[in-house]
Amino acid sequence: MKAFLHAVSFLVRLSWRTDRARLLKAFALVMVGYLATPLTALALRDFTNAALGGETGAARLYGLATAVLLIFELLMGHFAHLTYFELGEIEEEALHAELVRICNGTRGIEHFDSAGFAETMTLVREELGRMRLAVEAVLQLTGLLVQVLITTVVLATVDPWLVLLPLAGFPPVLISNASQRLVDRAKTASASATQLSRHLLELATTGSSAKEIKLFGIEERLIGRQRAEWDASARRLGRAQLTAAAARAAGQAVFAAAYGGALVLVVRRAVDGQVNVGSVVLVIALAVQVSVQVAAGLGLLSTLQGAGLAVERIGSLRDRVRPDPEPVGDPQDAPARLRSGIRLENVSFGYPGTDRLVLRDVTVDIPAGSSVALVGENGAGKSTLVKLLCGLYEPSSGRILVDGVDLRSLRGRSWQDRVAMLFQDFARLELLLRENVGIGHVPALGSDAEVRAALAGAQAEDLVAKVPGGLDGLLGRAYGDGAELSGGQWQKLGLARAGMRGRPLLLALDEPASALDPSAEHRLFESLVASSDAAARTVGAVTLFTSHRFSTVRIADLILVLDGGSVVASGSHQELMAEQGLYAELFGMQARAYR
Ligand SMILES: Nc1ncnc2c1ncn2[C@@H]1O[C@H](COP(=O)(O)OP(=O)(O)OP(=O)(O)O)[C@@H](O)[C@H]1O
Numbered sequence: 001m002k003a004f005l006h007a008v009s010f011l012v013r014l015s016w017r018t019d020r021a022r023l024l025k026a027f028a029l030v031m032v033g034y035l036a037t038p039l040t041a042l043a044l045r046d047f048t049n050a051a052l053g054g055e056t057g058a059a060r061l062y063g064l065a066t067a068v069l070l071i072f073e074l075l076m077g078h079f080a081h082l083t084y085f086e087l088g089e090i091e092e093e094a095l096h097a098e099l100v101r102i103c104n105g106t107r108g109i110e111h112f113d114s115a116g117f118a119e120t121m122t123l124v125r126e127e128l129g130r131m132r133l134a135v136e137a138v139l140q141l142t143g144l145l146v147q148v149l150i151t152t153v154v155l156a157t158v159d160p161w162l163v164l165l166p167l168a169g170f171p172p173v174l175i176s177n178a179s180q181r182l183v184d185r186a187k188t189a190s191a192s193a194t195q196l197s198r199h200l201l202e203l204a205t206t207g208s209s210a211k212e213i214k215l216f217g218i219e220e221r222l223i224g225r226q227r228a229e230w231d232a233s234a235r236r237l238g239r240a241q242l243t244a245a246a247a248r249a250a251g252q253a254v255f256a257a258a259y260g261g262a263l264v265l266v267v268r269r270a271v272d273g274q275v276n277v278g279s280v281v282l283v284i285a286l287a288v289q290v291s292v293q294v295a296a297g298l299g300l301l302s303t304l305q306g307a308g309l310a311v312e313r314i315g316s317l318r319d320r321v322r323p324d325p326e327p328v329g330d331p332q333d334a335p336a337r338l339r340s341g342i343r344l345e346n347v348s349f350g351y352p353g354t355d356r357l358v359l360r361d362v363t364v365d366i367p368a369g370s371s372v373a374l375v376g377e378n379g380a381g382k383s384t385l386v387k388l389l390c391g392l393y394e395p396s397s398g399r400i401l402v403d404g405v406d407l408r409s410l411r412g413r414s415w416q417d418r419v420a421m422l423f424q425d426f427a428r429l430e431l432l433l434r435e436n437v438g439i440g441h442v443p444a445l446g447s448d449a450e451v452r453a454a455l456a457g458a459q460a461e462d463l464v465a466k467v468p469g470g471l472d473g474l475l476g477r478a479y480g481d482g483a484e485l486s487g488g489q490w491q492k493l494g495l496a497r498a499g500m501r502g503r504p505l506l507l508a509l510d511e512p513a514s515a516l517d518p519s520a521e522h523r524l525f526e527s528l529v530a531s532s533d534a535a536a537r538t539v540g541a542v543t544l545f546t547s548h549r550f551s552t553v554r555i556a557d558l559i560l561v562l563d564g565g566s567v568v569a570s571g572s573h574q575e576l577m578a579e580q581g582l583y584a585e586l587f588g589m590q591a592r593a594y595r
Contacts, residue, residue: 003308026083033076034143041285049278088132127310134307168258169294172251179244186240190233197229338368338540346398369536376562420501426494430476440500458495
């Protein structure tokens with residue numbers, strides 16, 4: 001019941017906020033349509049009595065009224081449907097926006113690591129289409145309640161015992177509630193199996209993984225595993241659906257018995273001469289309506305209970321998102337230019353939901369205008385450090401200072417607006433070439449000159465000629481016939497996106513050349529040195545990059561060597577080589593391998 005009430009209040013508030021004029025129009029149409037039903041039964045009663053009494057004129061009039069009311073009921077239904085449709089569209093759009101806000105409304109991304117976030121998001125995305133029906137259900141249920149009320153009053157005028165007839169509709173409703181909960185529990189319990197099965201199906205049918213699947217010959221294994229997961233989840237759901245259907249049928253049998261009883265009662269009273277034939281017709285017509293109303297109410301209730309669960313899930317997604325941290329001291333904007341630089345002070349960090357520290361007590365000073373390279377073995381914590389500096393995670397302890405100001409004191413997005421970044425798992429945006437680059441600095445998205453300059457900075461200007469449609473050509477085949485790019489070309493687009501950022505204070509590039517060929521890498525680093533020098537001169541920007549290639553690492557002013565989450569050495573290439581520590585060892589190994 002709580003889920004149902006939650007859904008009703010959520011949907012009414014959402015509709016009121018998004019389009020109250022349409023909501024009121026739909027409500028008026030529904031009400032007129034639903035009121036026409038009991039009025040038709042009353043007109044039918046009077047028609048029968050007039051016809052049996054030989055009052056031809058009155059019978060004609062009531063007959064006409066019955067026909068007009070029936071037409072009215074049908075027409076209103078159609079018009080109301082149109083309004084629901086428009087309302088549903090607007091609501092679904094509002095819900096899309098709400099989900100995007102939940103995912104991206106805060107500075108951090110911890111919620112993506114929290115247990116169950118992805119699973120719940122999958123369930124909510126699946127339920128969105130049904131949420132639009134829920135708006136219609138709320139309105140229809142309101143109309144139905146008014147209709148049941150009027151029907152009960154009219155039935156009571158024939159025989160007070162008939163008041164009990166709508167009450168007989170309650171057992172099916174209560175049983176239906178319990179059945180729906182059973183189905184929902186089964187859905188939640190099988191969510192991870194369903195998700196895994198979908199993931200396996202996607203793996204087996206997506207071009208990017210098809211090559212390896214074919215070569216490793218694991219199609220059958222994948223299909224078998226996918227089938228097993230799907231069967232397990234379908235079996236569980238099927239059992240729950242069957243139990244729910246049997247329980248619902250039992251509930252409806254209770255009503256069927258009451259309906260039969262009502263007819264026997266009124267026919268006996270007519271035989272005894274206590275009521276007229278018109279009243280018998282009225283009861284037959286209305287009692288049928290009651291059964292239709294109960295069945296419709298059940299359907300609407302189960303739609304709304306499903307919606308209630310989706311509303312609760314949206315709420316639980318919202319709860320998992322950690323709000324932006326309270327500013328430490330007076331909130332302020334990021335500085336126009338870096339003067340002293342960035343300091344990490346005793347920074348330790350563990351990912352949410354884990355108890356392992358990935359960074360341990362890191363203290364480093366990064367001078368303004370410097371270039372910094374992070375090196376270390378896989379899993380040493382390089383990408384994590386980059387993400388912390390971008391403000392996507394907060395240190396578990398310690399602090400990050402920008403010109404002496406705690407990152408948590410910087411207002412809203414003011415720091416992130418000044419960070420240009422390329423992540424190791426950069427986004428492949430299957431949108432227009434222009435959008436892929438331009439979203440790095442949205443105000444300049446429409447400027448051909450700026451987008452082309454960013455592409456040139458990332459050594460990717462040739463893509464304008466290669467992609468059909470040039471800057472306005474589509475990339476990828478996810479939904480359209482766009483150009484397919486190579487891994488290195490996608491990475492260059494990620495770099496160009498970072499290059500669009502105006503006046504960055506931090507240029508953070510996580511393995512920017514991992515997919516590039518040696519000559520592209522060489523040209524990229526030359527261009528990177530030029531742009532980071534320019535940014536250092538104009539705003540004191542820091543350029544930070546991670547790389548496993550020591551030939552590029554050596555160009556950095558400061559190299560930080562990470563091992564097991566700690567900075568074990570730092571200095572210039574010459575200083576670190578002279579120390580003969582881990583850096584010199586890794587450098588030597590790589591040099592020997594390329595000899
Ligand atoms: N979202 C996450 N949740 C939990 N643990 C994570 C997450 N991302 C990374 N880790 C863990 O944190 C550790 C450091 O990962 P990180 O990606 O920072 O290493 P890295 O030095 O960049 O490695 P590589 O050279 O392979 O890119 C790893 O042990 C990894 O398993």
